[in-house]
Amino acid sequence: MKKLINRHPGIVSRWALGLLPFLLIAVIYTAASTARLEENPNDKLLPSASAMADAMHRMAFEPSKRTGDYVLWTDTAASLQRLAIGVGLAALVGLVFGIANGAIPLFRAGLSPLITGISLVPPMAMLPILFIAFGLEELAKVMLIFIGITPFLIRDLQQRTEEIPEEQIIKMQTLGANTWQIIVRLVWPQIMPRLIAAVRLSLGSAWLFLIAAEAIAATDGLGYRIFLVRRYLAMDVILPYVVWITLLAFVIDLVLRRYSAWRYPWFHGRTA
Amino acid sequence: MATLELKSLWKEYGDDVVLERLNATVETGEFVTIVGASGCGKTTFLKMLLGTESPTRGELLLDGKPIPDEPDETRGIVFQRYSVLPHLTAERNVMLAGELESSRFLGHTFGRMRLALRNEARQMLEDVGLGHAMHKYPHELSGGMQQRLAIAQALMKKPRILLLDEPFGALDPGIRRDMHKLVLKLWREQNLTVFMITHDLEEGFFLGTRLWVFDKDRLDPQAPGAYGARITYDLPVGRDDAHTLDSIADRVDSTARALND
Numbered sequence: 188m189k190k191l192i193n194r195h196p197g198i199v200s201r202w203a204l205g206l207l208p209f210l211l212i213a214v215i216y217t218a219a220s221t222a223r224l225e226e227n228p229n230d231k232l233l234p235s236a237s238a239m240a241d242a243m244h245r246m247a248f249e250p251s252k253r254t255g256d257y258v259l260w261t262d263t264a265a266s267l268q269r270l271a272i273g274v275g276l277a278a279l280v281g282l283v284f285g286i287a288n289g290a291i292p293l294f295r296a297g298l299s300p301l302i303t304g305i306s307l308v309p310p311m312a313m314l315p316i317l318f319i320a321f322g323l324e325e326l327a328k329v330m331l332i333f334i335g336i337t338p339f340l341i342r343d344l345q346q347r348t349e350e351i352p353e354e355q356i357i358k359m360q361t362l363g364a365n366t367w368q369i370i371v372r373l374v375w376p377q378i379m380p381r382l383i384a385a386v387r388l389s390l391g392s393a394w395l396f397l398i399a400a401e402a403i404a405a406t407d408g409l410g411y412r413i414f415l416v417r418r419y420l421a422m423d424v425i426l427p428y429v430v431w432i433t434l435l436a437f438v439i440d441l442v443l444r445r446y447s448a449w450r451y452p453w454f455h456g457r458t459a
Numbered sequence: 460m461a462t463l464e465l466k467s468l469w470k471e472y473g474d475d476v477v478l479e480r481l482n483a484t485v486e487t488g489e490f491v492t493i494v495g496a497s498g499c500g501k502t503t504f505l506k507m508l509l510g511t512e513s514p515t516r517g518e519l520l521l522d523g524k525p526i527p528d529e530p531d532e533t534r535g536i537v538f539q540r541y542s543v544l545p546h547l548t549a550e551r552n553v554m555l556a557g558e559l560e561s562s563r564f565l566g567h568t569f570g571r572m573r574l575a576l577r578n579e580a581r582q583m584l585e586d587v588g589l590g591h592a593m594h595k596y597p598h599e600l601s602g603g604m605q606q607r608l609a610i611a612q613a614l615m616k617k618p619r620i621l622l623l624d625e626p627f628g629a630l631d632p633g634i635r636r637d638m639h640k641l642v643l644k645l646w647r648e649q650n651l652t653v654f655m656i657t658h659d660l661e662e663g664f665f666l667g668t669r670l671w672v673f674d675k676d677r678l679d680p681q682a683p684g685a686y687g688a689r690i691t692y693d694l695p696v697g698r699d700d701a702h703t704l705d706s707i708a709d710r711v712d713s714t715a716r717a718l719n720d
């Protein structure tokens with residue numbers, strides 16, 4: 188018998204092992220929900236699966252009586268748009284400043300202390316300032332995401348840039364490269380897959396900031412909706428929304444991972 | 460005209476003297492092989508030639524002027540550890556020097572220029588026996604193949620001075636002979652000045668025009684860092700008998716034991 192650390196599950200047992208906890212949670216939830224509903228059919232805390240399905244059907248496929256929108260989809264579109272703009276901007280700024288800081292000592296000397304300082308400010312504490320400065324419109328929400336994750340991205344990419352082996356940088360110089368060429372032919376291509384990895388890590392916080400901002404000031408969006416229906420204890424909407432958000436997060440992560448593996452085989456081949 | 464002059468050159472790291480009082484003159488077109496115990500400062504010497512380390516005392520002159528203190532295209536290098544770029548295929552690694560030269564801003568070439576560079580690169584890859592691995596990334600190549608790729612990449616630039624840090628250590632004897640031939644051929648064609656570190660004394664004797672042995676002629680076993688290595692033998696090679704080879708081998712062995720136990 189092999190040692191435990193050397194025993195790997197096959198494809199079937201991997202799926203079975205992976206799904207088991209989910210199944211278990213579903214079973215426990217259903218049991219608990221049924222028990223509570225038997226005691227009090229109007230209980231709102233643990234709605235039954237069919238109640239949640241009804242609620243989601245209403246949100247997704249019936250136009251809202253008040254606005255005529257299909258609420259789930261407008262919420263999803265609004266949230267994803269904010270997320271995309273916020274994370275996209277942060278990635279761009281993180282890339283530019285991360286590379287500049289990592290590759291050019293003079294740049295680093297000037298900017299690193301500032302970025303370290305900014306990264307220590309809790310972004311949520313900035314939220315009121317953002318609302319005052321940018322109003323209650325889209326900009327404030329996007330800015331919260333941006334401010335929340337950009338310092339992390341800059342610092343992470345700066346570190347990754349500094350980790351590029353000295354030998355390779357010397358090599359580029361002996362092949363006649365100037366500073367700009369070292370950046371476009373060595374640093375930038377090597378940092379791109381690391382940017383994707385860093386964005387994947389920061390997406391968790393990005394969602395946090397998005398939902399927080401929407402909860403406080405918005406008229407649509409996934410975070411707005413769950414905090415709105417909270418007033419009516421509408422768990423039949425909140426729970427499926429949370430699952431939906433989780434699913435979106437999972438799909439985004441998967442797409443980024445797959446893209447990176449396809450686009451940068453040398454990166455994944457080496458770390459595998 | 461002298462290419463390179465070492466004038467009582469010292470290198471120290473803190474209290475550790477690595478190299479002391481190196482004096483020598485190397486003319487254009489010489490092929491200097493360097494042998495010496497592990498840890499005696501051979502790589503450190505190459506780094507000074509490269510410009511990434513500077514001498515703590517003395518002078519290192521290239522054409523009468525202090526050698527530039529940053530790496531540039533006059534001095535090519537193949538490192539002890541693999542120095543090819545992991546994000547480029549073998550072909551793109553070899554094309555890189557040409558691309559950097561012809562496109563100062565983008566560092567990429569297109570169209571006919573690119574085609575010409577690619578053909579040159581393919582020829583070079585054939586020469587080093589990597590014709591079949593053109594489109595592979597370095598992580599898909601063995602250590603020896605990566606090392607050949609690094610040599611091909613460095614030679615494409617046609618540097619004046621080529622620095623090789625144990626370039627053939629990981630190669631099997633057959634390929635090693637082919638690489639010797641290739642390096643000698645390019646050395647003659649391009650009138651390179653070559654400095655090559657090797658642990659293989661016979662390779663040193665056979666390959667170069669001049670053999671340097673780095674060794675500590677004063678050695679305090681209690682404090683190996685107190686004295687630095689010097690050039691203890693500076694021989695024109697080809698004319699020396701087997702006896703010299705043996706006595707050098709003995710000296711280097713005993714220094715290696717003192718340094719590395």
Ligand SMILES: Nc1ncnc2c1ncn2[C@@H]1O[C@H](COP(=O)(O)OP(=O)(O)OP(=O)(O)O)[C@@H](O)[C@H]1O
Nearest residue numbers: 472475477495496497498499500501502503504539
């Ligand atoms: N950056 C550094 N700081 C301090 N000491 C160093 C540094 N670089 C090298 N040394 C020391 O200098 C000495 C010579 O190192 P070097 O790498 O030149 O040896 P070498 O002759 O190339 O050995 P090998 O044959 O094993 O490659 C070693 O004792 C090493 O510890």
Ligand SMILES: [Mg+2]
Nearest residue numbers: 501502539624
């Ligand atoms: Mg060495």
